Amino acid sequence: MDFLICLGLVIATLVVYGQVRHHDFISFDDPLYVTDNRYVRDGLTFEGIVWSFSFADKEKTYWHPLTWLSHMLDCHLYGLTPGMHHRTNLILHLANTLLLVLDAYDTGLCELHKTAQTS
Numbered sequence: 001m002d003f004l005i006c007l008g009l010v011i012a013t014l015v016v017y018g019q020v021r022h023h024d025f026i027s028f029d030d031p032l033y034v035t036d037n038r039y040v041r042d043g044l045t046f047e048g049i050v051w052s053f054s055f056a057d058k059e060k061t062y063w064h065p066l067t068w069l070s071h072m073l074d075c076h077l078y079g080l081t082p083g084m085h086h087r088t089n090l091i092l093h094l095a096n097t098l099l100l101v102l103d104a105y106d107t108g109l110c111e112l113h114k115t116a117q118t119s
Helices: 002-022 030-035 046-053 065-078 082-106 109-118
Strands: none
Touching: 002 082, 030 065, 046 065, 065 082, 082 109
16 A cells, blocks of 8 residues: 555656656746856866855855755756756655655554544
8 A cells, every 4th residue: 555655646746747857947046056056067076065065155045055965966967957957856856755655654644644534
């Protein structure tokens, strides 16, 4: 049953969001975070990794080093191909969704829900 629920979530997510591979960068924050950010555009470099953990040059952004590293890895692997960046984001969201469902089963949260429905 757990497998079918996970498979259903993966299929539904891919059907709805699979089209992101054809989307472009947007002008809202992608220039600040990716396309105009020299540290990110250069990919995974020692200078970029140090920058991602520092507080320098981040007056308009948040301090989130793992996000910076993820963007740098995307640029390192795919360059500035927006669809591939979006695909990475979709994969990360799918993984987190599956972890949440599996954790709900592991902690008994799903069993509590079933018990409440039968009462």
